[in-house]
Amino acid sequence: ELKVEQNPLFLSMQEGKNYTIYCNYSTTSDRLYWYRQDPGKSLESLFVLLSNGAVKQEGRLMASLDTKARLSTLHITAAVHDLSATYFCAVDILYYSGTYKYIFGTGTRLKVLA
Amino acid sequence: DGGITQSPKYLFRKEGQNVTLSCEQNLNHDAMYWYRQDPGQGLRLIYYSQIVNDFQKGDIAEGYSVSREKKESFPLTVTSAQKNPTAFYLCASSQRLAGGAYNEQFFGPGTRLTVL
Numbered sequence: 001e002l003k004v005e006q007n008p009l010f011l012s013m014q015e016g017k018n019y020t021i022y023c024n025y026s027t028t029s030d031r032l033y034w035y036r037q038d039p040g041k042s043l044e045s046l047f048v049l050l051s052n053g054a055v056k057q058e059g060r061l062m063a064s065l066d067t068k069a070r071l072s073t074l075h076i077t078a079a080v081h082d083l084s085a086t087y088f089c090a091v092d093i094l095y096y097s098g099t100y101k102y103i104f105g106t107g108t109r110l111k112v113l114a
Numbered sequence: 115d116g117g118i119t120q121s122p123k124y125l126f127r128k129e130g131q132n133v134t135l136s137c138e139q140n141l142n143h144d145a146m147y148w149y150r151q152d153p154g155q156g157l158r159l160i161y162y163s164q165i166v167n168d169f170q171k172g173d174i175a176e177g178y179s180v181s182r183e184k185k186e187s188f189p190l191t192v193t194s195a196q197k198n199p200t201a202f203y204l205c206a207s208s209q210r211l212a213g214g215a216y217n218e219q220f221f222g223p224g225t226r227l228t229v230l
Contacts, residue, residue: 033218042204042221043157088156092215099164100215102147102208107156 002026004091004105012111016078021108023072023089031092032065032072036085037107043088047074079112086110117141118222120205125227127192127199135190135225137205144210146188147219150174151202160203163188164210192227200229 003026013019023032034046047056049065049072056063060083062075072089089105118139127133139146148160159172163182177196182188188207192199203226206219 031215042224043206043219045218045220048218090219094215098214102159102162102216102219104157109154 002093002101002103004089004103006087006089006105006108008108009106010109010111012113013076013079014113015080018078019076021074021076021087021110023074023105025070025089025091025093025103025105027093028067028070029091029093030067033090033092034063034072034074035088035090037088038085046087076110081112081114084110084112118205118207118220120203120222120225122225123223125225127227127229129229130194132191132193133227135192135203135205135227137188137190137222139186139188139207139220139222141207141209141220142185143207143220144185145208145216146182147206147208148172148178148180148188148190149204149206151204153202157204160190198229199227202226 005024007022032049035043036046037043047063052067054065060077065072086107086109088107092100092102095101121136145164147162149157158174160178161169161172161180163169166185169180169182179191202224204224205222208216208219
C-alpha cells in the first residue's frame with residue numbers, strides 16, 4: 001500500500017525552541033515536496049527536494065531528504081509564532097501502471113506558543 | 115500574473131441540487147487535481163487529469179464528476195449523490211517533467227461548500 005506518514009500529527013512548542021517533523025513514505029521516490037497551510041487558507045509550496053541528500057533552507061525551516069531511508073525531515077530552528085500552520089509532505093511515486101501518483105502525507109499541525 | 119483561480123469562494127447547496135465549482139489555471143500546466151479537505155483533516159484526492167479530454171478517479175470520486183475540455187479548465191460538479199458534501203475544495207495544477215513525473219503542485223485559494 002502506498003502510504004506517506006508524518007509525525008507528530010500535532011505539535012505544540014514554545015517560541016525559541018527547535019523541533020523536527022518527520023515524513024516517512026512506503027515506496028521508492030526521488031521527489032519530495034513540503035507545503036504549508038495556514039488556518040482557513042490554501043496550500044503553498046515550501047520546498048522541492050529532488051535527490052538523495054538534498055537539503056533546502058528558508059529562514060527558520062530546513063528540509064532534507066534521505067531516499068534510501070524513505071525519510072524527509074523538516075527542522076524548525078528557534079520557532080516563532082508566525083510558523084504556526086499545518087505542514088504537509090508529498091511524494092511523487094511511479095505507480096505499477098507506469099504513471100506517476102502524487103500522495104500527500106497526513107499533515108502536522110504546529111502551534112508555536114509565545 | 116500566473117496562477118490558479120477558483121470560484122466561487124463560498125457556495126451553499128440545497129439537498130438534491132448539483133453544483134459546479136470552477137477551476138482555471140494560466141500556468142500552462144499539464145495536470146490538474148481536485149482535493150477535498152474536511153475540518154482538521156488532510157487532503158483527499160477526488161479526480162485528476164493529466165491531459166485534455168482524459169481524467170482518472172481519485173480515492174473519493176463517488177458523487178463527483180469532472181470534465182477537461184480545455185487545458186486551462188477543470189470544473190468539478192458535486193452531484194446530489196454526494197451525501198455529505200460540506201467541505202473545503204482545493205484545485206491544483208502541476209507541470210509534467212521529462213520522464214513522466216510531475217513537479218510541485220500549485221493550489222488555488224479554495225471553495226468552501228456548505229450544504230443547507
